[in-house]
Amino acid sequence: MAPISIRTVLISESVDPRCRAILEENGIRVTEKQNMKKDELIAELKDYDGLVVRSATKVTADVINAADNLKIIGRAGTGVDNVDVDAATKKGIIVMNTPSGNTLSAAELTCALLMSLSRNVPQAVMSMKQGNWDRKKFMGSELYGKVLGIVGLGRIGKEVASRMQSFGMKTIGYDPITPVEVSASWGVEQMSLDQLWPQCDYITVHTPLMPSTVGLLNDETFAKCKKGVKVVNCARGGIIDEAALLRAVESGQCGGAGLDVFVEEPPKDRNLVDHPNVISCPHLGASTKEAQARCGQDIALQIVDMVKGKSLVGAVNANVLASTFSQESHQLIKLGEAIGAVLQSCTASQTPLSQVHVINQGETTGLTSLDG
Incomplete structure (x- = not known):
């Protein structure tokens, strides 16, 4: 995987301090600014390559389309329903979460x-x-x-x-x-x-x-x-x-x-x-010290590994990243597409398949699955 340059990251919510520490240890400049309204977030985000959120920040299409330098949105938690993944995908922005932290x-x-x-x-x-x-x-x-x-x-x-x-x-x-x-x-x-x-x-x-x-x-x-x-x-x-x-x-x-x-x-x-x-309860599922520490650390390490070109873990819109994949990964993607085409032609159903889920194993990009 080719490395992606991330020099500045905005953390818009209360994330465990290990997140900032890990990013800064790896030469990424970090700003923490909480409780921003939508217009404030749009104005602030123009200067950053990356954004780290939890569940409160609504990263809408308006926010994404205004952020011309943004390369990655990291969600320190499970799920990304507060992020408009389609809008991010159209702009080539990686959306990443920490699926196991919570x-x-x-x-x-x-x-x-x-x-x-x-x-x-x-x-x-x-x-x-x-x-x-x-x-x-x-x-x-x-x-x-x-x-x-x-x-x-x-x-x-x-x-x-x-x-x-x-x-x-x-x-x-x-x-x-x-x-x-x-x-x-x-x-x-x-x-x-x-x-x-x-x-x-x-x-x-x-x-x-x-x-x-x-x-x-x-x-x-x-x-x-x-x-x-x-x-x-x-x-x-x-x-x-x-x-x-x-x-x-x-x-x-x-x-x-x-x-x-x-x-x-x-x-x-x-x-x-x-x-x-x-x-x-007032949405306490992830509200433990351990979960917050795990998610904050995981998202930072995943971003750092991506920047260094080591691995890509937790990306939910992997299809936007085809240009950054290694030659081996391109071959796997083509294999996934071929399997999908074969299954499509083999199905007896009148309704065409809308999605094929291919799970890969071994040393590739660190992705656990490819969807298409």
């Missing part, structure tokens, strides 16, 4: 919410603080022997499964990419969503937010679930339809919800937050 923290919070739902812990704590002693009101249920449905079997889904299995839960799941035999090796039985919904006592979602996952749990899917099913969302607001969830908790179809994320953050509509069967 994994354990998000998984642990998910488990904490599952346990809290089973025993009404937050509600009981608040009742005690108000001077009450309501033993009967907060009767709970054991997790042992219950069925946990995990929608999204990536890094976080896997870690949640292994932890909740230790409580004696049966783990079933769904993922359109993870092979059935791989999830089976973690003790998760994979099935279709229609098969999954009626079996679950608890459901947790761990997917990205994209058109296919918006409203994945809605009125129709709640109706297919067991009466009293409990749901957790520590992934992204909108995967569970908030209006449908409110209707389900009010009717008793949903027995309780644990929410760390919302469509609007902070949520102006407080109906869900205020419901006695809903426990909620």
